[in-house]
Amino acid sequence: MAAEAKAPIRRVSSQRTLAELLRVIFLPLGQLFVFTVGSAAVLGVIVVVLAFLLSRSDPKIFETAVAILPQVIIDGIVRGFLFATIALGYTMVYGVLEFINFAHGEIFMVGGFVGAGVAYLLNQWGVMSTMPALLFVIIAVLLGMTVSGLLAMGTERIAYRPLRNAPRLVPLISAIGMSLVLQDAVRMIATNTPLGFNARFETPDFGKAFQLASIPLGARSIPVLIGPKAVIFIVAALLMLLALNYLVNATRLGKAIRAVAQDRATASLMGINVNQIISLTFLIGGALGGAAGVLFGMNIGTVNPYMGFIPGIKAFTAAVLGGIGNITGAMVGGIVLGFLEAFVASYLSLFTGGAFSGASYADIAAFSILILILIFRPEGLLGEATTQKV
Amino acid sequence: MATSSPQTGGTGAWDRLSGLLGRGPGGYAFLSLYLLITSLTLLLNPRTSLLTDVIFILFLLLLLIVYRTRVHIGFKVALGVIALGVVLPYFGTLNPYYIDVATQAGIYVALALGLNVVVGFAGLLDLGYVAFYAVGAYIWSIFSTPQIGAMISGAVPVPNVWFYGFILVGLMIGGAFGVLLGLPVLRLRGDYLAIVTLGFGEVIRVLAENLDKPINITNGAQGIKDIARPPIFFSGALRAIGLRQLDDNQLYQFFFYFMVLVIVLITVMIVGRLKNSRIGRAWTAIREDETAAIAQGIPLVRMKLMAFGVGASFAGTMGVVFAAKQLFINPPTFDLLTSISILSMVILGGLGNIPGVILGAVLVTLLNLQILPRIAEILRSAKSAGVPIPQSFDPTQYQRLLFGLLLILMMIFRPEGILPEDRRRQELHEDEDEPSEESAGATA
Numbered sequence: 026m027a028a029e030a031k032a033p034i035r036r037v038s039s040q041r042t043l044a045e046l047l048r049v050i051f052l053p054l055g056q057l058f059v060f061t062v063g064s065a066a067v068l069g070v071i072v073v074v075l076a077f078l079l080s081r082s083d084p085k086i087f088e089t090a091v092a093i094l095p096q097v098i099i100d101g102i103v104r105g106f107l108f109a110t111i112a113l114g115y116t117m118v119y120g121v122l123e124f125i126n127f128a129h130g131e132i133f134m135v136g137g138f139v140g141a142g143v144a145y146l147l148n149q150w151g152v153m154s155t156m157p158a159l160l161f162v163i164i165a166v167l168l169g170m171t172v173s174g175l176l177a178m179g180t181e182r183i184a185y186r187p188l189r190n191a192p193r194l195v196p197l198i199s200a201i202g203m204s205l206v207l208q209d210a211v212r213m214i215a216t217n218t219p220l221g222f223n224a225r226f227e228t229p230d231f232g233k234a235f236q237l238a239s240i241p242l243g244a245r246s247i248p249v250l251i252g253p254k255a256v257i258f259i260v261a262a263l264l265m266l267l268a269l270n271y272l273v274n275a276t277r278l279g280k281a282i283r284a285v286a287q288d289r290a291t292a293s294l295m296g297i298n299v300n301q302i303i304s305l306t307f308l309i310g311g312a313l314g315g316a317a318g319v320l321f322g323m324n325i326g327t328v329n330p331y332m333g334f335i336p337g338i339k340a341f342t343a344a345v346l347g348g349i350g351n352i353t354g355a356m357v358g359g360i361v362l363g364f365l366e367a368f369v370a371s372y373l374s375l376f377t378g379g380a381f382s383g384a385s386y387a388d389i390a391a392f393s394i395l396i397l398i399l400i401f402r403p404e405g406l407l408g409e410a411t412t413q414k415v
Numbered sequence: 416m417a418t419s420s421p422q423t424g425g426t427g428a429w430d431r432l433s434g435l436l437g438r439g440p441g442g443y444a445f446l447s448l449y450l451l452i453t454s455l456t457l458l459l460n461p462r463t464s465l466l467t468d469v470i471f472i473l474f475l476l477l478l479l480i481v482y483r484t485r486v487h488i489g490f491k492v493a494l495g496v497i498a499l500g501v502v503l504p505y506f507g508t509l510n511p512y513y514i515d516v517a518t519q520a521g522i523y524v525a526l527a528l529g530l531n532v533v534v535g536f537a538g539l540l541d542l543g544y545v546a547f548y549a550v551g552a553y554i555w556s557i558f559s560t561p562q563i564g565a566m567i568s569g570a571v572p573v574p575n576v577w578f579y580g581f582i583l584v585g586l587m588i589g590g591a592f593g594v595l596l597g598l599p600v601l602r603l604r605g606d607y608l609a610i611v612t613l614g615f616g617e618v619i620r621v622l623a624e625n626l627d628k629p630i631n632i633t634n635g636a637q638g639i640k641d642i643a644r645p646p647i648f649f650s651g652a653l654r655a656i657g658l659r660q661l662d663d664n665q666l667y668q669f670f671f672y673f674m675v676l677v678i679v680l681i682t683v684m685i686v687g688r689l690k691n692s693r694i695g696r697a698w699t700a701i702r703e704d705e706t707a708a709i710a711q712g713i714p715l716v717r718m719k720l721m722a723f724g725v726g727a728s729f730a731g732t733m734g735v736v737f738a739a740k741q742l743f744i745n746p747p748t749f750d751l752l753t754s755i756s757i758l759s760m761v762i763l764g765g766l767g768n769i770p771g772v773i774l775g776a777v778l779v780t781l782l783n784l785q786i787l788p789r790i791a792e793i794l795r796s797a798k799s800a801g802v803p804i805p806q807s808f809d810p811t812q813y814q815r816l817l818f819g820l821l822l823i824l825m826m827i828f829r830p831e832g833i834l835p836e837d838r839r840r841q842e843l844h845e846d847e848d849e850p851s852e853e854s855a856g857a858t859a
Contacts, residue, residue, distance in 0.1 A: 125606045184823050188830075194540050195830050197606050198762060201542075201755065202822025209816035334751075338617075341610060377629070385625045392614035399607055400599050 049274045050267060053353035056407070057266070060357045061105075064364045065098050072372055079376060090375060092240045095249040097371045098364070099237075103255045103324070105363025106262040110317035111340030112347070112355035113269060114177075114310030120350035121286045121306045124185065127200035130337015131207035132177045132311045136169040136318025137328035138211055141220060143168050144227040158229045162257055166319045173315020174308040180207075181307040186300070204334070212330040223329050226322040228254075258320045265313055266356055272309070273352060282306060286350070335388065339366075342395040348405025357406055366391055442486045449477055450494055454502045461509035465793070468785050471513055474498070475777060482770055499676060504669055511665060514672050518740065520780040521675035522733050525682045527760040527776035528769065529729030532686060534758070535767035535836075536695060537722035538702030540609040542754055543596070543616025547727035549623060549749035550592050551585035551734020553633060556744055559643035565631040578645035581735050589731015590724040597723035601716055616754055623746040638745025642738050645670075671740045678736065682729055687769055689725065698722055699838070752815065756783070759818045762825055765832025774834055779821075787811045 072090055080087035111133050118126045143165045147153045153161070184203045188196040216222050231253040238249045273279040284292040285302045293299045321336075322328040339362060347358025366387040373383035398405065453474040460467060477498060481491050507514025526548060533541045557563055558581065563570045573581075600611045627635030647670050689695050697718045700708040709715050738744050756779060764775020791810045825832065831840045 125610065184827070187827050191826075191830065193604075193606060194538070194609075195826050197540065197609060198758075199823050199826040201758075202819040202826065205755065205815040205819030206823065207819075209813050209819065213813070213816070335617075338610065338613065342614075345607075381629070382625060385621055388621055389618050392618050395614055396599055396611055399603055399611060403602075403607075 046275055050270045053266060053270055053356070054263070056353050057356050057360065060406075061102065061360050064361045065101065068101075068364055068368045069094055069098065072368060075372075075376060086375065090372065092247050093371060095238065095240070096247070097367050099249065099251050099255070100371070101364035101367030102360070103258060103363070104367050105360035106259050107317060107321055107336065107359070108340045108343040108362050109356040109359025110262045110265060110320075111314055111336055112344040112359045113265070113352065114314040115341050115344040116347075116349055116352060116355040117269075117306050117310040117313075119344065120352075121282060121303060122185075122189075124196055125200065125341065126177075126185075126307075126310070127197065127337075128180055128184075128203040128207055129177075129310070129314055130333035130335075130340070131204050131211075132173045132180075132333070133314040133318040133321070133337060133340075134328070134330060134333030135176055135207065135211060136173040136315030137226070137322035137332065138215065138220070138224065138318075138330075139169040139172045139315065140165040140319035140322045141224040141226045141328045145220060145224075148227045153227060153229055156229055158231050158253075161229050162261075162320075162323070165323070166261065166316050169315040169319035170312040171315075173318065174312035176207075177307040177311020177314070178304050181304060186303075204337075208330050208334070215330055223327050226326055226328055228323055228326075231257075252324075254320075254324045258324055261316065261320055262356075265316060266352070269309070269313070269352060278302075278305065339391050342391055342398075345395060345403075346398050346405055348407040351405065351407050354405055354407035361406070362391060362394065365394065442484050443490060446477070446481060446484065446486065446490075446494060449480070450498060450502075453477060454498070454506075457502070457506050458509065461506060463510060463512050465789050467510075467513075468789055471516075471785070472781060474502075475781075479770075479774060504672060507668060507672065508665065511668055514668050516781070516784050518668070518672045518675050519784060520777045521672070521679050522737055522740075523757065523760060523780045524679050524773050524776040525675070525729055525733045526757050527764070527772045528679075528682050528686050529726045529733075530757050531726075531761050531767065531769070531772045532689070532698075532729075533722050533726035534761055535772065536690060536698040536702065537719060538698075539719065539722060540606075540612070541723075541726070542609050542613035542751070542758065543619070544612075544726070544730060544757055545749045545751075545754040546596075546616045546619035547589045547592055547730035548734040548737070548753075549619055549746075551589050551731035552738040552744050552749070553623065553639075553734075554585055554588055554731075555581050555735040555738045556639040556642045557632065559739075560639055560641055562631075562634055562639050565634070572643065575643040575645055578643070578735070578739055582732055585731040585733075585735035586728045587731070589734065590728035592731070593723040593725075593727025594720050596727075597720045601719055613751065613754075616749075616751060620746050620749055620751075623749065633746075636746060638743060638748075640743045642742050642744070644739050644742070667740075671736065674736060678732065683769060683773070690769070694718065694721065752818070755822075756814070756818055759821050759825075762830075762832060763821060765834040765836055767838070768832065768834050768836035771832050771834030771836070775832065779818075782817070783814065787814070787817070 072094065076087045076090035111129065114129050114132065115126060118124060118129070144153070144161075147156065147161070180203050184199045185196050188199055212222065215224055234250040234252045235256070236248050236250055239246045240249065241247075271279075273282060281292070281297045281302050282305070284295065284297055285299055285306075289299050292302075318328075318333070340359065343358035343362045344355045345358070346362055347354030347356065349355075369390040370383040370387040373381050373386050375383075453470055456470050457467070457474055460470075478495060481494050503517055504514065507517075526544070529547075530541065530544045533539050533544070555578070557566065558573050559575060559578070560572055563572055596612065596615050600608055603611060623633045624636050626632040627637075633639070644667055647666055697708070697713045700711060700713055701715060701718055705715065741748075757776075760775040760779045761772050762775070763779060764773065765771025787810050794810065829835075
C-alpha cells in the first residue's frame with residue numbers, strides 16, 4: 026500500500042499564513058489555466074500544420090479547419106470540464122482508499138436523473154416558466170448533489186466497506202457489480218415513471234448563446250458560439266475545484282482526509298474516525314459527480330440510465346492522465362482529454378475526407394491515451410513516481 | 416446452492432451428503448436411479464415448460480453430483496457419456512430448444528475456462544475478454560461470406576470445409592491478440608489492468624462497428640449475415656442407421672452440440688494439465704505475489720503473456736464455432752455485458768477451480784436463457800390475471816441487475832465461489848478471526 030506517496034497534497038504544515046492559504050487554494054487554478062491554454066495551443070498548432078500540409082490536395086481543408094478551430098476549442102473546454110468534475114470523485118476515493126470506484130459513472134448518471142426529475146416536477150407544477158434560470162440551476166444541482174452524495178456513501182457502506190481488507194480485486198469486482206446494479210435500478214425506476222428511458226431534461230429559457238466572434242469563410246461567416254448552459258457548467262466546475270481545494274487543504278476535515286490517505290492505521294491512532302472520513306470522502310466525491318450529472322443533463326437535454334458508463338471510464342482516464350490521487354491533476358487530465366476528444370471528433374473526418382467518423386474514433390483515442398499514459402508515465406502529468414512496496 | 420458458513424466452505428454439507436449417497440453400492444444405485452428418473456421424465460415430457468426446465472436442471476445437476484461422489488472412475492465416465500452423449504441429444508430431437516441451450520452453455524463453459532486461465536490462475540483481471548471471442552467470430556464470418564470480396568476485391572469466400580482449419584486459425588489469432596494486448600499492459604497492477612482491458616474490449620467493438628469504411632472489413636453495425644456452416648459429412652451415415660428423418664437444421668444442432676462438447680472436453684483437459692504443470696504453478700506464484708515470484712526466478716513477462724495468450728486462444732476458437740452456429744453476428748453481440756457475464760460465471764463457480772467454473776458457466780447460462788424468460792412468462796400470465804405488476808417490467812431485460820447483484824453478493828459472502836479452489840479459500844479467509852475494520856494498514 027503506497028498510500029503515503031499518493032496523498033492529494035503533500036504539504037502538511039499546521040499553521041499557515043493567509044498568503045500561503047490563498048496560494049494553496051488558487052495555485053491549482055493557475056496550473057489549470059496553463060494546461061488549458063497549453064493543450065489548446067499545441068493541438069491547435071498540430072491541426073493547423075496538418076491542415077496546411079493537406080491543403081495542397083484540397084485548398085478548402087485549410088480554410089475550414091482554421092474557421093472551426095475556435096468552436097472546437099470551446100467544445101473541448103466544455104467536454105474537458107465534464108470529465109474533470111467526474112474525475113474529481115475518482116481521484117478523491119483513490120487517494121484515500123487506493124480503490125477504483127467503478128460505480129462512480131453511475132453516481133454521475135443518478136445526478137442527471139435527479140435533475141431531470143426535479144425539472145419534470147417543476148414543470149408539472151407550472152413554476153418552471155416563471156422561475157429565474159439561475160435559481161432552477163441551483164435547486165437542481167443541490168438536490169442532485171445530495172442524492173448522489175448519499176448514494177455514493179450508501180454504496181460504500183453496502184458494497185465496499187465489508188471488503189476493505191480483502192485482496193485488491195475483490196472490492197473492484199464488487200464495484201463493477203454495483204455499477205451494473207445502479208444502471209438497471211435506475212432504468213427500472215425511470216421506465217416505470219413518466220420520465221421514461223430517455224428522460225427529457227426540461228429547463229427554463231436560458232437565453233440565446235453568446236456570440237464571441239464571427240469568422241468570415243468565403244461568402245458566409247461562421248459564428249463562434251458558447252451557450253449559457255456551457256458557461257454555467259464551466260463556472261460551476263471551477264467553483265467546485267476551488268471549494269474542494271479549500272476543503273482538503275484548509276479545514277480540519279481536509280487534514281483528516283489527508284491523514285487517512287497517508288496512513289490509515291496511524292490516522293486512527295491519532296483519534297481520527299477512519300470509517301467516517303472514508304464515508305465523507307465518498308459523500309464529497311459523489312456530490313461532485315452528482316453536480317456534474319445535473320449540469321451535463323441540462324447541457325445535453327436528455328438523460329438515460331446508461332449514459333454514465335463511458336464518461337465514467339473516460340473520467341477515470343482523465344484522473345490517471347493527471348496523476349490519480351491528485352485533485353488538480355484530475356482537473357488538468359480532464360481538460361487535456363476533453364481537448365483531445367474534441368479535436369479528434371471534429372477533425373478526423375475532415376482530414377480523412379469522411380473515411381473515418383470522428384465521433385466514434387474519439388472513444389478509441391481516449392482509450393489509447395489511457396494505455397499510452399499507463400505505459401509511459403503511470404504517475405500521470407502532475408503525479409510523482411511511486412514504487413510498489415512488497 | 417451451498418448454504419453453509421464460509422468457514423467450512425460448504426464442505427460440511429457435501430461431506431454429509433456424499434457420506435450417505437456417494438460411496439459404496441448405495442452410491443451406484445442412487446446415481447443410476449437419479450439418471451434413470453430424470454432422463455425418463457425428460458423424454459416422456461419434452462414440452463417446453465417450467466417443469467421441464469426444473470427437470471433439465473436436475474438432469475444437469477447429476478453431472479455435478481457424479482463429480483463429487485466417490486464411485487469408480489469408469490462408472491463416472493459411463494454415466495457422463497450416457498447423460499451427455501445419448502440422453503441429451505435424443506431429448507434434443509424431441510425438443511430442439513433444450514439442446515440449443517446446452518450448446519450455448521457449452522460455448523460459455525469454454526469461454527469461462529479460458530477467462531479462468533487469465534483471472535483465476537494468473538490473477539490478471541481481464542474485462543475485455545469478449546474481444547478475443549469477437550476476433551474469432553469475425554475471422555470466420557469475413558472469410559466464409561462474400562464480405563471477403565468487399566475487403567479484397569476479387570476474393571471469393573473460402574469453401575465451407577475450411578471451417579475445421581479456421582478453428583485452428585481462430586485459436587492462433589485469438590492467442591496472438593491475447594499476447595498483443597498483454598504486451599503493453601504487463602507492467603500494470605490489477606485494477607489498472609482491469610480498466611485497460613475494458614478499454615481494449617470497447618475499442619474492438621467500436622472498430623467492428625466502424626470498420627465498414629474506408630475499407631469495408633466488418634460491414635459495420637449491420638453485422639455479417641449468412642455465415643457458412645461446415646459441411647456435415649456424417650449426415651448420410653446417420654440417416655442410414657435409421658435415425659428418424661432429421662432435417663438439416665436438426666443435424667446442425669447435433670453437429671454443433673457435439674462439436675462444442677468435444678472442444679469443451681479438450682479445453683478441460685488442456686486447462687487441467689496446465690494448472691498442475693510448472694506453468695500453472697508459476698501462474699499461481701505470480702497471482703500470490705509478483706515480487707516473490709520474480710525472486711524465485713519465474714520469467715514474469717513470458718508467463719503473463721502465456722496466460723493472456725492461452726486464455727484468448729480458447730475464446731478465438733469458440734468465436735469461430737459461435738459464428739458458424741449463429742449464422743449472423745453484429746457488434747452488439749460482443750459488448751461489455753458479455754465480458755461481465757463470463758466474469759460472473761468464473762466468479763460464481765469459483766475462481767481458479769475448473770469444475771467450479773464449469774458449474775458457474777452452466778448456471779449463469781441456464782439462468783439467462785431459461786429461468787429469466789420463464790419468470791417473465793409467469794409474470795406476464797400473472798399480469799393478465801390481474802396482479803398489479805408494472806407494465807414495462809420484464810425480467811429478461813434486467814440481466815445487468817442480476818449479474819451486478821451476483822457479483823456483489825458473491826464478493827461479500829463467498830468470494831471463493833460455489834466450488835472453491837482450496838488454496839484460494841484459505842487465502843480469502845486467513846484473517847477471518849482478526850479484527851477486520853480498523854487494522855487495514857496494520858496488516859500491510
